[in-house]
Amino acid sequence: MNHPQPVVLDELPSLSKLYVNAAATAARRRVLGASTGKKRLPAVSHEVKGVRADVGNLTAYQHLVGETASDTLPAGYVHALAFPVSMSVMNRDDFPLPLLGMIHLRNKIEQLAPIQFAQDLDIRSWAENLAGHKAGTQLDVVSEVRAGSIDEVLWRGTSTYLAKGVFLPGIDKPGSPNGATGPSEFVPPNPTAVWQLNLDTGRNYAAVSGDFNPIHLSVLSAKALGLRGSIAHGMYLASRALADVGAVKADSFAWDVTFEAPVFLPARVALDITTLQTESGNWKRSDYVAWNPRSGRRHFTGSVTALA
Incomplete structure (x- = not known):
């Protein structure tokens, strides 16, 4: 373009x-x-x-x-x-x-x-x-x-x-997004962390990010937009996973996240982080996945990869 x-x-x-x-x-x-x-x-x-x-x-x-x-x-x-x-x-x-x-x-x-x-x-x-x-x-x-x-x-x-x-009009609808075949089968691993997210999680993140999208603020405001309840901000979840990766990550890195299922508040979210190293022992990449510990439904996946 x-x-x-x-x-x-x-x-x-x-x-x-x-x-x-x-x-x-x-x-x-x-x-x-x-x-x-x-x-x-x-x-x-x-x-x-x-x-x-x-x-x-x-x-x-x-x-x-x-x-x-x-x-x-x-x-x-x-x-x-x-x-x-x-x-x-x-x-x-x-x-x-x-x-x-x-x-x-x-x-x-x-x-x-x-x-x-x-x-x-x-x-x-x-x-x-x-x-x-x-x-x-x-x-x-x-x-x-x-x-x-x-x-x-x-x-x-x-x-x-x-x-x-x-x-x-004029925008073709594919059989699946980006040619994907759908989410892969997920077997929850042992979590490295379990988050307890309260009903006010969306409002708390809105206060620091400025993102007061109604779908995150309350059950009533979310229902007005067609959801059964308020959901956590995707970037709050991804940012918290990035924080859990910790100081091991490099000064320059690529950070990817794909959201699969919303986190309806309040909620418990299980997280697993797998860290890969180079042959010399330096940090190379951390992969993470988060899911509902009760249902086993995956919420999001992602990775943090060193660029230098």
Whole structure:
């Protein structure tokens, strides 16, 4: 695709305002019975310059997900910093899919260099790869974080989302997403950790990430969007797994996660982490899987792999 035309924003968008606007748009479409009629993604990127982490917010995030206190930004925290810019792209009037109710399928992140909390950062996001999915329509939202003083990408993330039940005209529906044959059979191993997630887990993560999507906040707000109860944020779960990998990981790494089944709150989540080493004994990769310890149903899988 052509490089998206940049739109520079004056400041980080307010996620709460974006969700309010998305709710108003959804209500208007229900009343009018109208769809967007669009089948193309906006050929623009949104960019905010000079973003700096708040040390109090960083500390609260580290405490919530179990990261060690540090001046270096965790990769999941950088995702949270970039998230409002990504959501502003998905909240545009010319965006073809509804923002509310969007399901997070996958995340692929490259942490290319450590980022210090005092650094000024430039964040750019755009959408690409609009495609059919057996359950609706999916797309990728890409974000890049650069050091404000130099033209160097420090962090890159691609989030894949699904608009469930939304089938755009002219977008073919495959037999299965991305040519996959479905989840493999899963036999739960002995867990290395078991998390106890309370009903307020979604609200607590929203407080540090700014992501107040109604599907995470309460049973009532989640039911209004078609779910039987509130669910944990995918990035909270993935970030907590990354924290459990621990300080063994390298300064630069690839972090992947695929979400399979939502975690309805409250919940217990079992986690297993398997660490692989090089012949010289250095850390190479950690694979992780999380599941419901009662039913054995897999929630998500992922890996953290050294890049250098």
